[in-house]
Amino acid sequence: ELKVEQNPLFLSMQEGKNYTIYCNYSTTSDRLYWYRQDPGKSLESLFVLLSNGAVKQEGRLMASLDTKARLSTLHITAAVHDLSATYFCAVGTYKYIFGTGTRLKVLA
Amino acid sequence: EAQVTQNPRYLITVTGKKLTVTCSQNMNHEYMSWYRQDPGLGLRQIYYSMNVEVTDKGDVPEGYKVSRKEKRNFPLILESPSPNQTSLYFCASWDGYGYTFGSGTRLTVV
Secondary structure, eight states: OEEEEEEEEEEEEEEEEEEEEEEEEEEEEOOEEEEETTSOOOOEEEEESTTTOEEEEEEEEEEETTTTEEEHHHHOOOOGGGGGGEEEEEEESSSOEEOOOEEEEEEE | OOOOOEESSSSEEOTOOOEEEEEEEEOOEEEEEEEEETTEEEEEEEEEEEETTTTEEEETTOOOEEEEEEETTTEESSSSOEEEEGGEEEEEOSSSSEEOOOOOEEEEEE
């Protein structure tokens, strides 16, 4: 059974600081996705990582995928308050398995 | 504009009263799914569909039905809702690279 674990579950950080969210999964997968969710809202696609070594960046967020280690990271650079949200990773194809989510709070 | 449209956004109903949550996509995608989101349990797949008239169970299908009579529509049916089906529901449409999610339906069963 495929399991997807994220850590940390909660993250409170100061503006301007850097941090990394980790996503580990238990079985082989070449695809990994990152989503953002604001409270009470839908899921917004951030990154689609399709191969080992894939790295994508958008603004202050950068995601990478190591399929051999079954690990993806979402790195936040110089956090700003607008990045406060819950971040999910997901693995698979049309049968996504989601990670537990990381609730990020950026303090001014 | 490419989108996944769910209705209603909010619904309060009573135990046992049949209800349908509608979902429509305008992207001509073959794959569609339903997920529910619960605090502490995350997002779990209820059902998915690979094309018209082809559906399969996800991880938590009990108490739900779906149908796929047209490619664009994928309704979620609760024949006899119970309080443990109180949740936030998302419909999603797959383009081969990832899912696009609808805006969600917050269902409360009392």
